[in-house]
Amino acid sequence: MAVNPPQPGVRHPRMGMRTVLTVLGPALAFAITTVDPVLLTLNLPEISRGLHVPPAQVGLLGSAATLVVAAAVLAVGNLGDSYGLKRLLIYGLAATIVFQLLAALSPNHWFLLAMRFADGFALTALLGLSLALLTVSVPDEFRPTAIGIFLASQATLYGISPLLGGWVVGAAGWRWLFVITPPLALVALLLTARYVPDPPRRPARPVDVTGVCLFGLALLSLVYGISAAQNGFASPRTWVPLVIAAVGFATFLWHERRARHPALDLSLFTRSDFVAATLAVLTFNFLVAGLGVILGRFGGLILGLPPRAVGLLYLPGTVLLAVTSVLTGRMVLRHGARRVLLTGLLVMIAGGLVVAFGASPVMALWLLILATWLINLGSFVTATPASDTILARATPADAGAVAAVQPTFGMTGYALGPTIYILLLNLFFHREWVADARTAGESVQQAQSGVDAVRSSLATSPGTPKFDPNLVQQRTGLALDLDYTNGVRLTMLVVTLLPVAVAILVFFAMPRRRRTRK
Structure with a gap:
């Protein structure tokens, strides 16, 4: 039976308080x-020092939960449809x-x-099931507004949490960082138990473990x-995992086309508007995740901002973000x-271009705040x-499986963002410091030695690591602060091409009027 979604330009009833609580x-x-x-x-340095985390383990510690979510979220949607969202x-x-x-x-980093x-x-359950539960708990005419409330909550907490985390760690230590989210989870649990109806379940069916494992292996190998x-x-450390990733994704698609109960229903991608929407989800998660890399490295190394100041970049405009989401x-x-x-x-393209054309070793803080806010x-x-x-x-019978597409592409973009930005x-x-060295008449080997010396001094210097122009000139004769800034600018220029491409796809692939859902 077809369900007619709300048409543009038609006035609809307002959500009641019980629906809001739902x-x-x-x-x-x-x-x-x-x-x-x-x-x-944002607080990995403090945690690493507190637990003496080896440098090789810091990255894994920071991405462990995110990678699990990206790999497992397809399965949790199907489980929710069968055993209760x-x-x-x-x-x-x-x-x-x-x-x-x-x-x-934690007594140690392990x-x-x-x-x-x-x-x-x-977190996989939270990400993969919350949107699915929204789909079956709220009438169609309220769904866009309900999604806006979702994102308003996210925007508010996203803007406040970096500042709150920095304050808590500074006042009480890094262990208290893990006491911030449990109260939020408890409130969410009580509201969900009290106000959210229990949707109908479909008959239990096998989880596509093979498909989930193939997707997880391919994504981990790619990263x-x-x-x-x-x-x-x-x-070989580069091309072997990339080949494994390519084979893994190809095998995943082959398996999903033949599986009786696939983890990812490929028939959903026969509609161009669905494809455009999923690529948009991947894109904004990719840009937001990569932005953290740029803010942390450029803000610390070039502008000399301490971690708490970097966290403050997210705060301005938080209320406006929340209102805009609704x-x-x-x-x-x-x-x-x-x-x-x-x-x-x-708007995201504009934010990327602000950094691409406005970054400099003496970049005004308000310009960096503007770019952060726009993205x-x-x-x-x-x-x-x-x-x-x-x-x-989505329909009530497959709400979990369909809703899982959004976090799957979102977490894939979030996992790839920092990795590709850093690369x-x-x-x-x-490329910049090599060109700088050749202009100065130095060999690449000599310049490399100077760059390594500066990096070593940054690693051992107390306080916030920062490129000291005097030290750079004395040790290498190179303008590494300017070279690094140019690297930031070029990086932002390249990654901004992604939302440009997706915008072109959206323009041609999505209907000008919303179609009837079947």
């Missing part, structure tokens, strides 16, 4: 999946509370790593191969998903119409 529980659960990794990554979401919230509190008691992997499975590419593409749902109702989606992508604003505006387009294909930044920085 949305708020899953919305807080969804927001936790953003707050958790942000709190961890509400039940599994409550279990996930309870597990998050337990694993976070255990992480606060225990904390185990808790991060375990919490990744809990590892891209990370290793900094040491050269000819190295209003975006109404904009989708009035103007359709296509126009709003294009607007969000264009975050564009991501929140993009998320509502993209999520609504994806969820419009591009290092490649462009290397």
